[in-house]
């Protein structure tokens with residue numbers, strides 16, 4: 001069973017992440033990734049897609065050319081859970097690889 005993070009836990013997790021913000025309206029973590037071009041953006045999305053399937057946890061995202069806007073929220077709990085902060089950290093690791 002996954003639970004929504006407390007405000008404190010979410011804030012602490014955000015401090016350990018880079019460039020992510022919490023949007024209270026959508027109750028989601030948000031970040032914009034900018035790449036050299038579309039191919040790099042698509043390679044990133046491909047790696048995340050495989051992870052999403054492995055985690056059974058999927059991002060809400062929007063891609064235009066070299067930009068990928070990401071929202072992470074856990075639909076099952078209607079807010080941010082550790083699955084979202086875990087995925088955010090994994091996405092940053094892919095981006096920095």
Ligand SMILES: C[C@H](O)[C@H](O)[C@H]1CNC2=NC(N)=NC(=O)C2=N1
Nearest residue numbers: 056057058059073074075076077
């Ligand atoms: C049944 C439920 O949809 C699945 O367990 C997974 C699929 N991927 C998911 N992704 C996200 N972001 N939130 C979920 O709650 C979620 N649930």
